[in-house]
Amino acid sequence: MQSQVNRRSARPRPSSAVTLQQVAQDAGVSLATASRVLSDSDRNVTQELQERVLEAAARLRYVSNAPARALVQSTTSIVGLVVHDVNDAYYSAIAAGVMEVARDHKLLVMLAGTFHEPGLQAEYVARLRAQRARAVVLAGSGFTGANPALAQELEAFAAQGGRVTAVAHQDLPVDTIVPGNREGGRAVAEHLAALGHTEIGVICGPLALVSVQERLHGFLERAAELGVVVQEHHRVEADFTREGGRAAAVRLFRRSPGITALFALNDAMALGALAALRDDLGRGVPSDVSVVGFDDLPVAGDVTPALTTVRLPLEEIGRRALLLALGDATASPRTLAVPSRLVVRASTAPPPRVTA
Amino acid sequence: MQSQVNRRSARPRPSSAVTLQQVAQDAGVSLATASRVLSDSDRNVTQELQERVLEAAARLRYVSNAPARALVQSTTSIVGLVVHDVNDAYYSAIAAGVMEVARDHKLLVMLAGTFHEPGLQAEYVARLRAQRARAVVLAGSGFTGANPALAQELEAFAAQGGRVTAVAHQDLPVDTIVPGNREGGRAVAEHLAALGHTEIGVICGPLALVSVQERLHGFLERAAELGVVVQEHHRVEADFTREGGRAAAVRLFRRSPGITALFALNDAMALGALAALRDDLGRGVPSDVSVVGFDDLPVAGDVTPALTTVRLPLEEIGRRALLLALGDATASPRTLAVPSRLVVRASTAPPPRVTA
């Protein structure tokens, strides 16, 4: 049945769009002339004919066939944006930056969501390559360890003239944006140490993610420097989401009730932890437990207590990413560091006095 | 200078992608055979040749040129999604639904952001028409009153076989999703009236937006039925954002301090109002003032007090929108109502006792 429907609708093309040929005919000029008027060619056309063509095009509501154009010019005005989850404020913010630059450059953005399936990244790059996209921004954090499939796909894309910027990826032969993850992790360690915390729990996202690794290592590194040891069993891994954070917080406190500060490796998890502390564990924040997040999503300032977190200028990262991909190709495998900054709000305080 | 750069890079095409011709050559078969193997044609090819082609394609990392394919088939696997602001949780949620369906149908999503400029909607539809997109979802609420430019553009798109679904638009000759805005507004009126509020303020987004109108009218309508009059000067209009809500709340309370309940026409504004009440006006919620939002963004449950609001199943709306556009074309100008539901949380309570 399905094939029959396909057959039927495929054969007599259901309806055809206005072609340049028709516009030319309507204006009484040749195809070439019409093209010269409507595409911004360097050849010029008499005022008279120009007007006739423009008029005909407007009358027929002509828009040029982008695929045909792409075919002959072998380039498009499409850029790809690959994220893990559109409905995650982290990626929305990056996407907003990308879209802004795209608008300014009159580019169209193709959005691809991997839904957290690692393999889909390479697949989408392939599809964007097939589309002859001009550039691709890999916004989703990469996975640690070599990813040959993705690397090869990117290489092929580059070979055909495509440009790529990756955000928080490692060992990819493309322009890369390095958000201040490590640095932010260090700042958190300093902040919590300065407040006097010694029993610190860490709620990690998937350790396979580059961002998670960087944040965690920056934190552990600086904590160690300051003489604070974060015990192995004070670290817990979960989904990089609100629910992941909530579950992780519960697990962690059941296991180690003595913890006085919690570092969640992103704000979503921190929000979950906040909810767990309030609803499931009955602990006050920051009176009993301090909580720190990462990213500074807009919501971080709106919860109670307002979340201490590390601000990453996500829109800026999006803008920079696309600009990098659109920029000078010859300088290509470049690296751009984007700094982060600790934002202290109400969710952190000194640890409670021990009553013993 | 720029033109020189263009000239230079335009002439000798910087690098060319692998073509089907090359694959065919490499496999020692004709172009036609290669095409039959790689596009899923109904014609079949000997096992032997099939393998040779597949092998060659893999070796050369061939992906077919989508524009060329689109040209000959005069259809693409692209769908467009037009939103006002990507970095707004309302649209992210809809986008997530759209992307999910797109993934299941192996479609690529082109995301267009109007950045709240009304005119851009029509322009993006034109560009999507040029791309020969298969369908377009207009997620951003429409503006009241006729929009001839947009209507004509959509008509042209339909004429060339494109499908469209609009969310919260009026008088557009396309499939339309009608979220339960009016119904939600009514539910809020009932809830606040039942709690005993009589002095109710309303913080509106731009009245030109269809969603705003519907929510407001539903609310006023039901309030009137219940004998609660919402005075003209208890209504205030502002940007449909957190900051808009905050400013509006301040203005409203300076003008009418006796208000005991606040209905913000979306959650973003409600969040702003909450912040204003707490930080600028020093009023307790819900002890002094009750606050209600609309949309039930994820954040609504995370703020303190948790926000009473109207839930709109946004992802579902996104999914439905694309499915509608992908569905039966002959039934086309259809209307699909998506119900909303009041979610009572902690931000609403009976009004404070008058101490006079």
Place this chain on the structure above:
DNA sequence: ACACAATGGGAAAACGCTTTCAGTGCGGCT
């Protein structure tokens, strides 16, 4: 006035693919 450059218009090629159409080799039937 005459050669010659410059200008603008149109016919036609090319982009990479799918699909029709014609052709070739083969087995099965009478």
Place this chain on the structure above:
DNA sequence: AGCCGCACTGAAAGCGTTTTCCCATTGTGT
């Protein structure tokens, strides 16, 4: 044994553009 039909391959047409290439016309310098 001869013919038909089947199954497959390959040549070529065509999709809608842009961009050559060539021609006619006009303007310029001497």
